[in-house]
Amino acid sequence: xxxxxxxxxxxxxxxxxxxxxxxxxxxxxxxxxxxxxxxxxxxxxxxxxxxxxxxxxxxxxxxxxxxxxxxxxxxxxxxxxxxxxxxxxxxxxxxxxxxxxxxxxxxxxxxxxxxxxxxxxxxxxxxxxxxxxxxxxxxxxxxxxxxxxxxxxxxxxxxxxxxxxxxxxxxxxxxxxxxxxxxxxxxxxxxxxxxxxxxxxxxxxxxxxxxxxxxxxxxxxxxxxxxxxxxxxxxxxxxxxxxxxxxxxxxxxxxxxxxxxxxxxxxxxxxxxxxxxxxxxxxxxxxxxxxxxxxxxxxxxxxxxxxxxxxxxxxxxxxxxxxxxxxxxxxxxxxxxxxxxxxxxxxxxxxxxxxxxxxxxxxxxxxxxxxxxxxxxxxxxxxxxxxxxxxxxxxxxxxxxxxxxx
Amino acid sequence: xxxxxxxxxxxxxxxxxxxxxxxxxxxxxxxxxxxxxxxxxxxxxxxxxxxxxxxxxxxxxxxxxxxxxxxxxxxxxxxxxxxxxxxxxxxxxxxxxxxxxxxxxxxxxxxxxxxxxxxxxxxxxxxxxxxxxxxxxxxxxxxxxxxxxxxxxxxxxxxxxxxxxxxxxxxxxxxxxxxxxxxxxxxxxxxxxxxxxxxxxxxxxxxxxxxxxxxxxxxxxxxxxxxxxxxxxxxxxxxxxxxxxxxxxxxxxxxxx
Amino acid sequence: xxxxxxxxxxxxxxxxxxxxxxxxxxxxxxxxxxxxxxxxxxxxxxxxxxxxxxxxxxxxxxxxxxxxxxxxxxxxxxxxxxxxxxxxxxxxxxxxxxxxxxxxxxxxxxxxxxxxxxxxxxxxxxxxxxxxxxxxxxxxxxxxxxxxxxxxxxxxxxxxxxxxxxxxxxxxxxxxxxxxxxxxxxxxxxxxxxxxxxxxxxxxxxxxxxxxxxxxxxxxxxxxxxxxx
Ligand SMILES: Nc1ncnc2c1ncn2[C@@H]1O[C@H](COP(=O)(O)OP(=O)(O)OP(=O)(O)O)[C@@H](O)[C@H]1O
Ligand SMILES: [Mg+2]
Numbered sequence: 001x002x003x004x005x006x007x008x009x010x011x012x013x014x015x016x017x018x019x020x021x022x023x024x025x026x027x028x029x030x031x032x033x034x035x036x037x038x039x040x041x042x043x044x045x046x047x048x049x050x051x052x053x054x055x056x057x058x059x060x061x062x063x064x065x066x067x068x069x070x071x072x073x074x075x076x077x078x079x080x081x082x083x084x085x086x087x088x089x090x091x092x093x094x095x096x097x098x099x100x101x102x103x104x105x106x107x108x109x110x111x112x113x114x115x116x117x118x119x120x121x122x123x124x125x126x127x128x129x130x131x132x133x134x135x136x137x138x139x140x141x142x143x144x145x146x147x148x149x150x151x152x153x154x155x156x157x158x159x160x161x162x163x164x165x166x167x168x169x170x171x172x173x174x175x176x177x178x179x180x181x182x183x184x185x186x187x188x189x190x191x192x193x194x195x196x197x198x199x200x201x202x203x204x205x206x207x208x209x210x211x212x213x214x215x216x217x218x219x220x221x222x223x224x225x226x227x228x229x230x231x232x233x234x235x236x237x238x239x240x241x242x243x244x245x246x247x248x249x250x251x252x253x254x255x256x257x258x259x260x261x262x263x264x265x266x267x268x269x270x271x272x273x274x275x276x277x278x279x280x281x282x283x284x285x286x287x288x289x290x291x292x293x294x295x296x297x298x299x300x301x302x303x304x305x306x307x308x309x310x311x312x313x314x315x316x317x318x319x320x321x322x323x324x325x326x327x328x329x330x331x332x333x334x335x336x337x338x339x340x341x342x343x344x345x346x347x348x349x350x351x352x353x354x355x356x357x358x359x360x361x362x363x364x365x366x367x368x369x370x371x372x373x374x375x376x377x378x379x380x381x382x383x384x385x386x387x388x389x390x391x392x393x394x395x396x397x398x399x400x401x402x403x404x405x406x
Numbered sequence: 407x408x409x410x411x412x413x414x415x416x417x418x419x420x421x422x423x424x425x426x427x428x429x430x431x432x433x434x435x436x437x438x439x440x441x442x443x444x445x446x447x448x449x450x451x452x453x454x455x456x457x458x459x460x461x462x463x464x465x466x467x468x469x470x471x472x473x474x475x476x477x478x479x480x481x482x483x484x485x486x487x488x489x490x491x492x493x494x495x496x497x498x499x500x501x502x503x504x505x506x507x508x509x510x511x512x513x514x515x516x517x518x519x520x521x522x523x524x525x526x527x528x529x530x531x532x533x534x535x536x537x538x539x540x541x542x543x544x545x546x547x548x549x550x551x552x553x554x555x556x557x558x559x560x561x562x563x564x565x566x567x568x569x570x571x572x573x574x575x576x577x578x579x580x581x582x583x584x585x586x587x588x589x590x591x592x593x594x595x596x597x598x599x600x601x602x603x604x605x606x607x608x609x610x611x612x613x614x615x616x617x618x619x620x621x622x623x624x625x626x627x628x629x630x631x632x633x634x635x636x637x638x639x640x641x642x643x644x645x646x647x648x649x650x651x652x653x654x655x656x657x658x659x660x661x662x663x
Numbered sequence: 664x665x666x667x668x669x670x671x672x673x674x675x676x677x678x679x680x681x682x683x684x685x686x687x688x689x690x691x692x693x694x695x696x697x698x699x700x701x702x703x704x705x706x707x708x709x710x711x712x713x714x715x716x717x718x719x720x721x722x723x724x725x726x727x728x729x730x731x732x733x734x735x736x737x738x739x740x741x742x743x744x745x746x747x748x749x750x751x752x753x754x755x756x757x758x759x760x761x762x763x764x765x766x767x768x769x770x771x772x773x774x775x776x777x778x779x780x781x782x783x784x785x786x787x788x789x790x791x792x793x794x795x796x797x798x799x800x801x802x803x804x805x806x807x808x809x810x811x812x813x814x815x816x817x818x819x820x821x822x823x824x825x826x827x828x829x830x831x832x833x834x835x836x837x838x839x840x841x842x843x844x845x846x847x848x849x850x851x852x853x854x855x856x857x858x859x860x861x862x863x864x865x866x867x868x869x870x871x872x873x874x875x876x877x878x879x880x881x882x883x884x885x886x887x888x889x890x891x892x
Contacts, residue, residue: 001774008762102524102527104519104522111524111526111527166512166514166521170472171474172467172471172534174514174533176516176517177516178517297758298760300719301747301752302746302772302775399719403719403754
């Protein structure tokens with residue numbers, strides 16, 4: 001009965017209700033879009049940083065990080081990689097050897113970081129091999145390499161060219177050999193594009209005199225944002241000789257950026273909630289003021305003040321619920337669109353490297369069902385809170401005064 | 407022995423440069439208690455290197471992870487030019503280094519390439535030793551970049567402290583030479599960083615007569631932070647005043663032979 | 664059986680800083696099944712008396728019992744229940760709930776009482792028929808004439824078969840034909856169902872119809888014809 005009354009009361013002033021509902025639909029769908037776009041931006045940034053280079057988790061000998069001490073290498077024991085891959089949260093594992101050295105062609109010599117990888121394994125962790133803009137990928141030659149556009153420009157090399165790599169061997173010798181450029185990648189990340197060269201693992205092991213040794217296992221997981229938790233779960237499997245670190249250790253700026261974005265999202269949410277609350281408060285304050293006489297009648301007929309309060313709260317919830325449902329539908333549709341299609345800005349802005357990640361020149365949304373639905377449902381909570389004061393006003397009506405229209 | 411030369415030079419020749427620079431640039435030579443420091447250092451340098459030289463040497467490098475010996479030969483002409491070539495071990499035979507025009511090139515026979523060391527790598531170890539590329543190049547300019555003061559004088563030695571001139575781009579925060587009065591040969595040189603923390607010491611030993619020169623034939627580079635690591639450069643032969651042309655110190659020679 | 668008993672009731676209102684005495688020491692007793700008119704000039708205290716009897720307000724002093732409830736002592740909650748279960752109200756300006764249909768308005772009190780829908784419908788449909796309002800059940804109050812609205816208000820007041828129906832100037836907004844019809848209806852209900860009616864009016868036509876007329880002046884009773892049974 002209260003619900004029916006509430007429902008009829010909302011329909012009574014159709015224009016006002018419609019106005020309030022559209023304001024709320026607009027604000028809640030915009031809130032969802034803002035959250036989706038922000039999640040998209042963070043996702044892009046995290047993906048670019050982790051999926052271009054680090055991976056989500058890195059297992060290395062204790063003492064390898066952060067100095068990357070070339071002597072802290074290890075030969076992965078039998079089944080180590082398989083065991084990691086068997087973990088349900090893990091998507092891929094790539095063994096890597098890292099060496100710092102010089103890459104030289106004609107008169108140009110630049111310091112580089114060489115990453116010795118197995119191409120197929122690396123492809124399960126990073127997308128570098130998908131970013132090739134010239135040339136192809138690794139082939140069976142064994143001494144192939146992939147390097148970034150910036151480096152290719154500085155060295156003035158093209159696919160097919162042979163370049164010299166020099167580094168210090170683990171035995172103190174001068175490790176040097178020729179590499180053949182097989183492909184040139186472009187990630188948008190300055191560091192990767194200017195300093196990184198991918199070689200085949202056995203080749204780099206031989207040049208650095210580190211036969212069958214690696215420096216790290218880069219691991220890709222299914223839920224990057226939860227990587228730290230997974231690392232905690234898996235850590236015990238390896239003992240103290242090894243250290244398993246998640247991306248937030250390597251990319252503190254991105255971790256901070258994500259925290260900051262959560263905070264700023266909360267502020268945006270608070271503003272949206274505030275605006276919605278004011279909107280609801282205003283609507284219902286007016287509507288209650290207009291209806292004092294009617295409330296007097298209801299009280300005279302025997303309705304209890306509590307029922308009157310419940311009726312007004314029902315009205316706010318009905319109005320808010322409708323609006324939030326419609327807003328969620330609209331918001332998720334927009335996010336969907338932005339997730340699938342997005343807005344490409346590459347014609348107007350170039351990628352920005354930040355904290356090891358890249359902010360791509362596009363606006364893209366990511367649907368995070370739990371977080372976003374939660375944010376929308378919070379709006380539903382805002383309704384009765386904002387409606388509480390008007391509802392109480394209604395409940396405090398004195399029948400004779402209300403009847404007299406005071 | 408570009409290396410040795412370089413090193414010696416690097417270590418000592420700074421002094422020469424200092425002397426020369428001071429003589430030409432400064433209105434008055436720096437004097438302390440009757441000693442002309444530039445003159446003194448120049449004397450040391452001139453005693454040490456002829457106009458040109460050829461050396462053979464063994465460099466023994468000890469690090470925490472490995473220990474190895476390299477035999478090399480080297481040529482030098484004046485302060486600015488030198489060339490070294492590795493003779494042993496076989497794996498690295500023919501790896502050569504040319505220092506000219508304050509720059510360093512390496513030749514790698516295995517890949518048949520000449521590699522110019524980029525500025526950012528000048529601080530990296532030379533041939534895996536505790537000597538850096540920077541040492542090969544910059545040390546000969548210590549005289550220009552640092553101001554000299556006589557810090558101590560005993561019956562046996564002079565101690566000369568070098569502090570960077572205000573706007574000089576230098577590697578070290580302070581360098582202290584201890585030069586023995588007998589034959590004017592160096593005993594040790596200590597290097598400090600900007601925070602005045604000692605980074606390494608170079609000791610000189612095995613003083614021998616070589617023709618009409620008297621010089622220490624052993625040089626020991628000791629990093630302060632790693633007492634269990636060091637590089638020992640032992641000169642085997644030194645010949646002074648060869649008929650070397652400037653054109654010898656070319657990229658062609660670096661690759662050739 | 665005495666349904667309403669007022670003993671030395673006084674009601675004062677505060678208007679601004681001034682205290683207005685609307686009722687001054689009123690004693691009144693009404694028995695079940697009576698049909699009483701409160702008469703008197705404007706400002707004489709008719710509405711005030713009805714509000715007190717209906718449990719919409721409490722007296723400033725004196726004691727009163729209505730349908731077994733000591734309304735001067737009751738809490739708000741008890742008064743609400745008292746109004747719901749004991750009293751039917753008919754207002755001068757009908758005061759139907761505009762968002763509900765005629766039938767829904769009529770059923771409203773029953774609904775508050777928690778009477779199941781089929782019983783409600785049956786009872787209200789019967790009353791609509793009895794009062795000649797068939798076919799109007801689904802109209803909104805705005806689509807009904809004043810007389811029709813007031814009939815709906817009467818159905819709402821009597822549907823729950825309260826012990827007592829109070830009507831304040833129920834005919835004041837109606838033409839004489841409608842007024843007469845309405846009055847006849849109330850008489851009819853009073854006679855057939857035994858419902859006790861107390862209503863106020865200064866319309867001689869209405870007063871004529873009453874079995875008992877209580878005349879007020881300045882909050883005092885100046886005459887009471889008594890039961891003309
Ligand atoms: N809420 C109130 N506040 C102040 N004074 C009031 C209030 N209600 C009634 N009064 C005063 O009490 C007196 C009696 O009023 P009441 O409404 O009972 O008279 P009434 O007989 O119903 O008059 P009318 O025929 O005009 O309806 C009047 O003087 C009125 O001004
Ligand atoms: Mg009145």
